[in-house]
Amino acid sequence: GAGVSQSPSNKVTEKGKDVELRCDPISGHTALYWYRQRLGQGLEFLIYFQGNSAPDKSGLPSDRFSAERTGESVSTLTIQRTQQEDSAVYLCASRRGTRGDTQYFGPGTRLTVL
Amino acid sequence: AQKVTQAQTEISVVEKEDVTLDCVYETRDTTYYLFWYKQPPSGELVFLIRRNSFDEQNEISGRYSWNFQKSTSSFNFTITASQVVDSAVYFCALSEAGYGGSQGNLIFGKGTKLSVKP
Numbered sequence: 001g002a003g004v005s006q007s008p009s010n011k012v013t014e015k016g017k018d019v020e021l022r023c024d025p026i027s028g029h030t031a032l033y034w035y036r037q038r039l040g041q042g043l044e045f046l047i048y049f050q051g052n053s054a055p056d057k058s059g060l061p062s063d064r065f066s067a068e069r070t071g072e073s074v075s076t077l078t079i080q081r082t083q084q085e086d087s088a089v090y091l092c093a094s095r096r097g098t099r100g101d102t103q104y105f106g107p108g109t110r111l112t113v114l
Numbered sequence: 115a116q117k118v119t120q121a122q123t124e125i126s127v128v129e130k131e132d133v134t135l136d137c138v139y140e141t142r143d144t145t146y147y148l149f150w151y152k153q154p155p156s157g158e159l160v161f162l163i164r165r166n167s168f169d170e171q172n173e174i175s176g177r178y179s180w181n182f183q184k185s186t187s188s189f190n191f192t193i194t195a196s197q198v199v200d201s202a203v204y205f206c207a208l209s210e211a212g213y214g215g216s217q218g219n220l221i222f223g224k225g226t227k228l229s230v231k232p
Contacts, residue, residue, distance in 0.1 A: 033219055043220070045221075048217045050217070105159040107158045108157055110157075
């Protein structure tokens, strides 16, 4: 089946604007993760969804970041009042239900905040 | 605390050379998983291998091989007879499967940039 998809692939915005990033997981994958990759860095965990359970938001860097997911479908990551330090590639990954199963990544959204 | 260290920031080799990428991890869990991902210039993370903490068998897949040693908390990756197409950033990652708060998120090393020159 299809892999993880993300949109948009690129987003340029002005400081202070809100942005919304979308992730479509692999069908049947109950777990979904958002990560952030700043230029030349490794990936940082942001948020985790598992089925209908409450999300784990422990990696969100500030209250300007939020994310939603309905059931086991699409997720959106919203960044309010963007700052230049939010510039990064935002990657989404999904896996089947068991912890330790392989996470498959989407192509990412490159966000540039001017 | 969990941590993954990839001490080599950049490696440059000439085609056909063998190269080993190092990965050292820290975890208190007895059940955990280790991964390697490849990130070519296109940016997408490509899954290479997954290993659980109870299986220390080394693995070979074509030109790729992995050496997992719990005694030294290492999970090293060797490319034999490297090719230009192997040029990428390689990430080692750890996922804890215990139930002490971890949600199975991946903890990544900072990556090793491999350049293979013709």
